[in-house]
Amino acid sequence: GVPEVPVRPVAERRASRRIQVGPVPVGGGAPVSVQSMTTTRTSDVGATLQQIAELTASGCQIVRVACPTQDDADALATIARKSQIPVIADIHFQPKYVFAAIEAGCAAVRVNPGNIKQFDDRVKEIARAAKDHGTPIRIGVNAGSLDRRLLQKYGRATPEALVESALWEASLFEEHDFRDIKISVKHNDPVVMIEAYRQLAEQCDYPLHLGVTEAGPAFQGTIKSAVAFGALLSRGIGDTIRVSLSAPPAEEVKVGIQILQSLGLRERRLEIVSCPSCGRAQVDVYKLAEEVTAGLEGMEVPLRVAVMGCVVNGPGEAREADLGVASGNGKGQIFVKGEVVKTVPESRIVETLIDEAMKLAERMEQDGVGP
Numbered sequence: 001g002v003p004e005v006p007v008r009p010v011a012e013r014r015a016s017r018r019i020q021v022g023p024v025p026v027g028g029g030a031p032v033s034v035q036s037m038t039t040t041r042t043s044d045v046g047a048t049l050q051q052i053a054e055l056t057a058s059g060c061q062i063v064r065v066a067c068p069t070q071d072d073a074d075a076l077a078t079i080a081r082k083s084q085i086p087v088i089a090d091i092h093f094q095p096k097y098v099f100a101a102i103e104a105g106c107a108a109v110r111v112n113p114g115n116i117k118q119f120d121d122r123v124k125e126i127a128r129a130a131k132d133h134g135t136p137i138r139i140g141v142n143a144g145s146l147d148r149r150l151l152q153k154y155g156r157a158t159p160e161a162l163v164e165s166a167l168w169e170a171s172l173f174e175e176h177d178f179r180d181i182k183i184s185v186k187h188n189d190p191v192v193m194i195e196a197y198r199q200l201a202e203q204c205d206y207p208l209h210l211g212v213t214e215a216g217p218a219f220q221g222t223i224k225s226a227v228a229f230g231a232l233l234s235r236g237i238g239d240t241i242r243v244s245l246s247a248p249p250a251e252e253v254k255v256g257i258q259i260l261q262s263l264g265l266r267e268r269r270l271e272i273v274s275c276p277s278c279g280r281a282q283v284d285v286y287k288l289a290e291e292v293t294a295g296l297e298g299m300e301v302p303l304r305v306a307v308m309g310c311v312v313n314g315p316g317e318a319r320e321a322d323l324g325v326a327s328g329n330g331k332g333q334i335f336v337k338g339e340v341v342k343t344v345p346e347s348r349i350v351e352t353l354i355d356e357a358m359k360l361a362e363r364m365e366q367d368g369v370g371p
């Protein structure tokens with residue numbers, strides 16, 4: 001499981017209310033959770049549950065499913081019941097699907113205020129149904145579907161416009177004494193997105209769902225999300241995250257987990273400290289790092305493994321890590337917990353490192369480190 005106390009928190013977390021998305025707490029100092037969204041037709045229950053199972057295996061903690069048709073709404077009850085992780089129904093346009101999702105036992109419902117036209121007069125009923133079922137609501141404002149009134153007022157989806165839209169919508173729920181809410185204000189431009197969340201964080205105490213919308217293909221989207229989430233999380237802002245990539249959803253989860261680990265908001269598992277290589281390198285560092293990463297994939301204990309190309313920084317870094325290699329002269333000096341345990345020819349570096357890592361992992365597991 002995810003540790004309740006972060007290993008090395010990057011910043012004091014912003015104080016926020018706590019909501020429960022099924023068994024997963026969001027806000028109020030709970031560990032930042034990672035979520036994703038299925039890409040299957042929700043009405044295809046088998047395919048959707050299959051993808052949810054894959055997402056669960058990749059470490060996803062909350063999953064969102066789209067609900068654009070009655071067939072999708074009809075599928076929600078089975079999906080919510082059979083999913084291993086809490087399911088959030090994502091509703092645009094139709095309030096009737098909001099009721100259906102709540103009735104179906106979804107762990108939360110995401111609504112987009114800009115898109116639900118006759119939403120305002122039905123807030124009271126939605127608030128009552130949600131309260132009766134203990135279902136939290138995410139108010140998900142999106143730059144691409146901003147309320148027309150606010151678009152006219154601000155000219156475009158500025159941070160102020162996004163925040164005003166979200167807080168206005170929240171106020172409609174508050175009028176009915178409903179505060180089981182989390183908020184997102186997504187934009188595809190990290191600069192606008194960061195500013196929007198910064199302002200929102202100051203103006204309310206709701207937990208915040210971070211996302212850069214339409215972030216792009218894997219490479220660009222990963223960087224945009226890492227930069228934007230990093231800027232916010234490093235100020236303590238953000239309670240749950242979703243990386244949006246034009247790539248399989250399990251990739252989004254991997255990136256999300258990695259972002260949290262980089263910021264010390266998640267316990268680091270396997271971490272490879274490898275040098276970028278340079279003219280001094282005496283081995284093929286890229287190949288070595290790749291082979292060691294592949295060989296240790298899935299390792300559950302926190303292990304820092306240094307792979308260094310030469311003896312300049314090599315021994316220093318290798319000593320700092322749990323385990324490492326510093327190469328030179330066609331040989332590798334293998335370090336374990338700061339001590340040189342052996343020197344092996346280049347061809348045996350990878351297998352020796354993996355071997356030593358396994359031994360170390362076994363020892364750590366016996367000592368109760370790791371899951």
Ligand code: SF4
Binds near residue numbers: 311313
């Ligand atoms: Fe270059 Fe050696 Fe540093 Fe690697 S460890 S970047 S090879 S100086």
